[in-house]
Amino acid sequence: VLMGNTITSCYAQHEKSLDAQRIFDTMPEWDIISWNSLLSANAQTGNLLCARQKFDTMPKHNLVTWNTLITASTYSGNVEYAEELFQRMPERDEVTWNAMLSAYAHNRHLEEAKRFFEEMPSKNVVAWNTLMHAYVEDGKLEEVKGLFERMPCRNAATWTCLIEANAGNGHLEDAQSVFDNMPERNVVTWTSLVAAYLSNGNLGGGKKVFDSMPERNEISWTTIIVALARNGDLDQAKDLYDRSPAKDLVAQNAMVAAYARYGRLEDATKFFDSMPEKDVTTWNALMSGYKKEGLLKEAEELFSRIPKGDGVSWNLMLAAYSQCKDLDKAKEMFDRMPEKDLFSWNSMMAAYSQNAGIKNAKDIFEKMPCRD
RNA sequence: AUCUCCAAGUUUUCAGAG
Numbered sequence: 001v002l003m004g005n006t007i008t009s010c011y012a013q014h015e016k017s018l019d020a021q022r023i024f025d026t027m028p029e030w031d032i033i034s035w036n037s038l039l040s041a042n043a044q045t046g047n048l049l050c051a052r053q054k055f056d057t058m059p060k061h062n063l064v065t066w067n068t069l070i071t072a073s074t075y076s077g078n079v080e081y082a083e084e085l086f087q088r089m090p091e092r093d094e095v096t097w098n099a100m101l102s103a104y105a106h107n108r109h110l111e112e113a114k115r116f117f118e119e120m121p122s123k124n125v126v127a128w129n130t131l132m133h134a135y136v137e138d139g140k141l142e143e144v145k146g147l148f149e150r151m152p153c154r155n156a157a158t159w160t161c162l163i164e165a166n167a168g169n170g171h172l173e174d175a176q177s178v179f180d181n182m183p184e185r186n187v188v189t190w191t192s193l194v195a196a197y198l199s200n201g202n203l204g205g206g207k208k209v210f211d212s213m214p215e216r217n218e219i220s221w222t223t224i225i226v227a228l229a230r231n232g233d234l235d236q237a238k239d240l241y242d243r244s245p246a247k248d249l250v251a252q253n254a255m256v257a258a259y260a261r262y263g264r265l266e267d268a269t270k271f272f273d274s275m276p277e278k279d280v281t282t283w284n285a286l287m288s289g290y291k292k293e294g295l296l297k298e299a300e301e302l303f304s305r306i307p308k309g310d311g312v313s314w315n316l317m318l319a320a321y322s323q324c325k326d327l328d329k330a331k332e333m334f335d336r337m338p339e340k341d342l343f344s345w346n347s348m349m350a351a352y353s354q355n356a357g358i359k360n361a362k363d364i365f366e367k368m369p370c371r372d
Numbered sequence: 373a374u375c376u377c378c379a380a381g382u383u384u385u386c387a388g389a390g
Contacts, residue, residue, distance in 0.1 A: 005374040012375085036375040043376085067376040074377095098377035105378090129378040136379090160379035191380045222381040254382040284383040291384085315384040322385090347385040372386090 005033050012041035036064050043072035048081065067095050074103040079112075098126045105134035125153045129161060136165045156184050160192045167196030172205075187213070191220045198227040218246040222254050229258035253281045260289025284312045291320040315343045322351035342370055 004027035011020035020041035027034060035058045042051040051072035058065065066089040073082035082103040086096065097120050104113035117123065117131050128151045135143045144165040151158065159182040166175040175196040179189065190213045197206035210216070210224045221244040228237040241247065241255055252275055259268035268289050275282060283306045290299040299320045306313055314337040321330035330351045337344060345368045353361035365371075 002374060007374090009374055013373095031374090033375045038375095040375060062375095064376045069376090071376065093376095095377045100377090102377060124377095126378045131378095133379065155378085157379035162379095164379075188380050193380095195380060217380095219381045224381095226381065248381095250382045252382085257383055260383085281383050286383090288383060310383095312384045317384095319385060341384095343385045345385085346387095350386055353386095 001027065001029060001031055001034065005031070005037055008034060008041070009037040012037050012044070015041075015044050017041040017045050032058075032060060032062055032065070035059075036062075036068060039065065039068045039072070043068055043075055046075045046077075048072055048076035048078055051076075063089075063091060063093055063096070066090075067093075067099050070096065070099040070103060074099070074106050077107055079103050079107050079109060094122060094124060097121070098124070098130060101127055101130050105130050105137075108134075108137070110134055110138055125151075125155050125158065128153070129155070129157045132158065132161050136161050136168065139168065141165050141169045141171075156182075156186050156189055159184075160189050163189065163192045163196055167192075167199055170200060172196060172200045172202065187215050187217050187220065190214070191217075191223055194220065195223050198223065203227060203231055216246065218248045218251055221246050222251045225251065226254050226258070229254070229261070232262070234258055234262055234264065249277060249279060249282070253279070253285050256282060257285040257288065260285055260292065263289065263293050265289050265293065265295075280306065280308060280310050280313065283307075283309070284316060287313065287316050287320075291316055291323065294324055296320055296324050296326075311337070311339050311341055311344070314338070315341070315347060318344060318351070319347050322347060322355070325355050327351060327355045342372055345370070346372075 004023060007023045008020045011023065020038055024034060024038045039051060039054045042054050051069060055065070055069055066085060070082050070085050073079070073085065082100060086100045089096070101113060101116055104116055113131060113134050117127065120127060128147065132144055132147045135147065144162065148162055159178060162178050163175045166178060175193065179193045182189065194206045194209045197209060206224060206227060210220065213220060225237045225240050228240065237258055238255065241251065244251065256268050256271050259271060268286055272282065272286050283302065287299050287302050290302060299317065303309065303313060303317050314333060318330050318333040321333060330348065334344065334348045345364065349361050349364040352364055
């Protein structure tokens with residue numbers, strides 16, 4: 001059981017819910033930890049229904065089980081259900097409160113997060129960080145700084161937030177000085193400093209930091225590779241990719257996307273075909289290349305071959321039709337898509353305004369359930 | 373390194389700025 005649990009949770013941490021399920025299924029017996037690990041693997045996929053099914057199937061629940069289900073709600077964007085769970089569960093601990101705070105924070109309910117934070121019976125460093133990050137996401141630098149001053153305790157995540165907050169507001173030197181003065185560093189803080197330089201257009205600075213990092217992981221490598229690619233240095237990006245010891249699926253997807261972005265469809269396709277494992281982002285990345293080049297037939301063909309398309313796939317096809325001025329097909333996509341998000345609506349509105357005139361576009365605008 | 377809460381990377385729309 002111990003071995004099976006270890007492997008299951010290992011897959012959970014790498015966001016491989018199917019593999020976690022596979023290992024789980026081969027185990028001769030399960031304890032509550034096995035079940036919780038499986039639930040955790042499901043939680044990360046954002047599929048709340050699936051997670052709830054597991055929850056209902058489990059022979060028993062404990063505090064960790066409930067906390068994990070709150071997290072599942074967070075990932076699926078269902079704050080209301082998280083609230084319901086929070087009310088319904090038989091007991092709560094510090095993690096419960098933090099998980100609920102995180103539900104508000106991740107889903108952009110800043111006011112709720114603030115209010116909830118005030119109500120918390122005890123606030124540990126995770127709670128402070130969660131609230132602080134919510135402010136960072138909202139671009140509120142002054143509030144971030146204020147919180148930072150008031151915090152009774154800090155850890156590496158705190159410092160990372162502060163770097164990100166400064167970088168996001170164009171204060172690169174402040175970000176660097178935060179980094180210079182922080183008491184502890186790890187691969188995440190290092191990578192966020194690299195990202196700080198890159199997001200401010202300072203490629204040279206980013207590379208310098210990257211080269212001096214004591215340790216790098218998949219994310220560090222991908223961060224720098226993507227920056228090079230976006231800067232148009234595709235071959236340099238590929239060179240770094242080849243030298244990288246840490247190539248996970250995200251890194252591979254980034255290479256497909258890089259080629260696609262610059263219309264190097266042969267390279268993109270070749271890379272795509274060479275990948276032993278793909279996910280929906282891989283397919284979408286290649287499709288985006290066809291779309292950009294106006295290759296409608298190829299995009300359609302790819303779309304029909306995706307094992308499991310998602311909202312992005314649909315949005316891509318909608319945008320592809322719009323770009324090729326096929327308003328009818330665009331509209332058909334829009335009507336047929338299983339779920340419409342802000343991208344879908346904006347895309348449809350743009351399609352009308354570019355191909356049909358302002359009146360139709362305005363009609364869409366009026367009907368939009370959400371806007372930005 | 374057996375489970376739950378906080379920080380960094382990849383794909384889709386439009387605008388603005390340069």
